[in-house]
Amino acid sequence: MNIIKKIFSKSRSQEDGIFFDTIQKILGFQPVSIDFYKKAFTHRSSNKLDEQGNAINYERLEFLGDAMLSAVIAAHLFNKAPNGDEGYLTKMRSKIVSREHLNELGKDLNLVRFVESKVPVQHFGENIHGNIFESLVGAIYLDRGYAFCEKFIQKRVITPYVDIARLEGKVISYKSLVIEWCQKEKRIFHYDIFEDNGIDGQRLFGVKLSIDDKVIARARATSKKKAEEKASQRAYFAFQEKIDKK
Amino acid sequence: MNIIKKIFSKSRSQEDGIFFDTIQKILGFQPVSIDFYKKAFTHRSSNKLDEQGNAINYERLEFLGDAMLSAVIAAHLFNKAPNGDEGYLTKMRSKIVSREHLNELGKDLNLVRFVESKVPVQHFGENIHGNIFESLVGAIYLDRGYAFCEKFIQKRVITPYVDIARLEGKVISYKSLVIEWCQKEKRIFHYDIFEDNGIDGQRLFGVKLSIDDKVIARARATSKKKAEEKASQRAYFAFQEKIDKK
Numbered sequence: 383m384n385i386i387k388k389i390f391s392k393s394r395s396q397e398d399g400i401f402f403d404t405i406q407k408i409l410g411f412q413p414v415s416i417d418f419y420k421k422a423f424t425h426r427s428s429n430k431l432d433e434q435g436n437a438i439n440y441e442r443l444e445f446l447g448d449a450m451l452s453a454v455i456a457a458h459l460f461n462k463a464p465n466g467d468e469g470y471l472t473k474m475r476s477k478i479v480s481r482e483h484l485n486e487l488g489k490d491l492n493l494v495r496f497v498e499s500k501v502p503v504q505h506f507g508e509n510i511h512g513n514i515f516e517s518l519v520g521a522i523y524l525d526r527g528y529a530f531c532e533k534f535i536q537k538r539v540i541t542p543y544v545d546i547a548r549l550e551g552k553v554i555s556y557k558s559l560v561i562e563w564c565q566k567e568k569r570i571f572h573y574d575i576f577e578d579n580g581i582d583g584q585r586l587f588g589v590k591l592s593i594d595d596k597v598i599a600r601a602r603a604t605s606k607k608k609a610e611e612k613a614s615q616r617a618y619f620a621f622q623e624k625i626d627k628k
Numbered sequence: 629m630n631i632i633k634k635i636f637s638k639s640r641s642q643e644d645g646i647f648f649d650t651i652q653k654i655l656g657f658q659p660v661s662i663d664f665y666k667k668a669f670t671h672r673s674s675n676k677l678d679e680q681g682n683a684i685n686y687e688r689l690e691f692l693g694d695a696m697l698s699a700v701i702a703a704h705l706f707n708k709a710p711n712g713d714e715g716y717l718t719k720m721r722s723k724i725v726s727r728e729h730l731n732e733l734g735k736d737l738n739l740v741r742f743v744e745s746k747v748p749v750q751h752f753g754e755n756i757h758g759n760i761f762e763s764l765v766g767a768i769y770l771d772r773g774y775a776f777c778e779k780f781i782q783k784r785v786i787t788p789y790v791d792i793a794r795l796e797g798k799v800i801s802y803k804s805l806v807i808e809w810c811q812k813e814k815r816i817f818h819y820d821i822f823e824d825n826g827i828d829g830q831r832l833f834g835v836k837l838s839i840d841d842k843v844i845a846r847a848r849a850t851s852k853k854k855a856e857e858k859a860s861q862r863a864y865f866a867f868q869e870k871i872d873k874k
Contacts, residue, residue, distance in 0.1 A: 436711045445714045449702035456695035457769065465682045468691045523703065528774040 401496065408491055408518075410537050414525050418443075422521035423514060425499035440517035447520030450528065451479055454535045455544075462546060477549050478539070484512030487539060489604055493518065545615070556614035560591070563621070569593050573610055578602060589613040647742065654737055654764075656783050660771050664689075668767035669760060671745035686763035693766030696777045697725055697785075703778075704786055723795050724785070730758030733785060735850055739764065791861070802860035806837070809867070815839050819856055824848055835859040 398416065405419050406412055413419055422440050424430060430438035455478050459471050466474070477483070488494070488511030494503055497514065522531050548556075564571040571593050578588040589609040591599045598620060601612035644662065651665050652658055659665055668686050670676060676684035701724050705717050712720070723729070734740070734757030740749055743760065768777050794802075810817040817839050824834040835855040837845045844866060847858035 434710065437713075441714045442706060442712075442717065445717045446702055446706045449699045453695045453699035453774075456692055460688060460692045460766075464680065466688075467683075468687045471688065471691045520706075528699075 404496075408493075408538075409522065409530075409534055411526070411530060411533065418521040418525045419518070420498075422517040423493070423496040423498055425497055425501065427500040428498055429500070440514060440520075443517035443520030443524075444513050445520070446523055447516035447518065448479075450519050450523050450531045451516065451535060451539075453528075454532050455479060455539070457532075458536075458540055458544065459546075474546070474549050478544055481509065481512055483543070484515050485509060486511070486604075486608075487543070488512050488515035490602065491515070491538070542616075548615075555611065556618050557610050560614045560617055564593060570595070573613070575606055575609070591617050593617070650742075654739075654784075655768065655776075655780055657772070657776060657779065664767040664771045665764070666744075668763040669739070669742040669744055671743055671747065673746040674744055675746070686760060686766075689763035689766030689770075690759050691766070692769055693762035693764065694725075696765050696769050696774065697762065697781060699774075700778050700781045701725060701785070701790075704782075704790065708792060720792070720795050724790055727755065727758055729789070730761050731755060732757070732850075732854075733789070734758050734761035736848070737761070737784070794861075801857065802864050803856050806860045806863055810839060816841070819859070821852055821855070837863050839863070 401420070402413065402416055405416070421438055422443050424439045426437065426439040426441060428439065432438055452475065455475050456471070459466070459474050463471065463474065485508050493514045494506075494510060497503055497506075497510070499506075503510075519531055519534065522534050560571065563569075571591065574590040574592065576588050578586045586602050586604060587606045587609040588602050589600065589606075589612070590597050591601075591610075591613040599613040599616035601609050601616060603609035603612055647666070648659065648662055651662070667684055668689050670685045672683065672685040672687060674685065678684055698721065701721050702717070705712070705720050705724075709717065709720065731754050739760045740752075740756060743749055743752075743756070745752075749756075765777055765780065768780050806817065809815075817837065818841075820836040820838065822834050822836075824832045832848050832850060833852045833855040834848045835846065835852075835858070836843050837847075837856075837859040845859045845862035847855050847862060849855035849858050
């Protein structure tokens with residue numbers, strides 16, 4: 383097995399190797415055919431064609447990824463909300479797979495850094511982030527099948543973001559929950575905010591949330607408010623888990 | 629294994645046994661938990677509740693089945709139409725999973741015979757057929773997972789109905805193709821039509837298509853025209869296979 387790995391990594395160029403490793407980190411498992419993932423980041427402006435003359439770009443993969451995402455989220459909501467009716471499930475899914483949310487997911491993973499294009503990445507609109515998030519899911523389906531799409535979506539969408547109370551509008555702000563809790567428990571909290579520019583020059587904000595001088599949660603997002611909210615949510619769930627374990 | 633089967637069939641009532649066997653025939657594989665399938669045919673008018681007080685009926689399963697159906701059809705089209713763009717794939721899928729088509733699928737399997745309801749089945753609108761087709765797919769997902777949904781949809785939707793040329797509107801009528809071919813080849817054809825009422829009293833039409841006094845294809849549908857068309861399509865594909873094998 384290791385010998386095969388070595389042969390493969392020798393025949394792969396260094397650039398491919400870096401791409402392979404980064405994708406593997408994002409996926410949380412090993413890709414088998416890296417070509418699917420390369421396609422997932424190829425913009426139509428590259429004008430690439432395969433041997434049969436079909437265009438190589440991520441647009442068809444978006445269609446496939448969107449379908450897999452919808453199915454996985456449907457199954458998740460079905461199980462997590464046993465008393466939600468059809469209308470409720472449909473509404474909750476729309477919130478999770480909304481254009482805005484998918485753009486955020488793509489941005490958080492900084493997927494845009496992989497895009498192969500003849501147009502400068504800065505010229506793309508906001509939707510590029512969500513589109514390549516979908517095409518990445520499509521590539522996972524082709525490469526490893528439905529169960530791995532499920533695994534990836536669990537790791538990158540459901541665990542960090544899908545919180546039914548929040549989606550239902552019952553929780554407006556995790557930051558206010560954290561502050562409330564700290565005041566009640568007489569704890570000292572501090573949000574440490576810093577600017578954090580990725581390799582593509584995209585402006586991002588990082589937040590470290592400390593309680594009693596101990597860093598409890600970290601987050602990165604496209605605005606200070608979003609980063610604070612995300613760190614607060616993580617802290618909230620971390621504390622919830624501790625409470626549950628008691 | 630056989631002993632376990634016998635124990636199970638003993639503990640199951642006779643009615644359950646018949647339901648189990650019929651569902652197995654429709655699925656093409658063995659159900660594991662028959663309760664999912666019972667739920668798939670339970671109408672809300674039954675007013676059933678589970679131990680937690682959640683409604684037991686097929687409406688939530690419809691949502692799940694619809695999502696799985698969309699994903700499986702998306703993957704099929706992605707593979708079968710390598711030069712179709714995102715817009716084309718979306719349009720083709722809409723045709724396959726249209727309300728009208730799903731109703732037809734449910735009707736052809738006569739799924740309505742299993743519906744448990746306090747309202748007479750005749751009082752339901754047309755959509756009941758498609759709705760329970762979807763809920764059946766949802767039950768398959770819960771019982772056996774995505775791969776078995778794929779298997780079922782391949783057997784009951786894709787193989788008998790999904791014909792890309794037809795969906796693209798390139799083939800208007802299989803009946804006219806059959807007639808044209810018979811005239812060219814100097815064969816004698818005959819459509820034998822008869823009324824065929826199912827156990828639920830639903831009016832259906834059966835067609836036997838003979839060529840040179842040999843029955844080539846049979847079909848059942850809700851109108852004479854549809855039944856003829858379906859039998860013609862089956863004959864067309866049967867002949868195509870023969871021609872391909874030469």
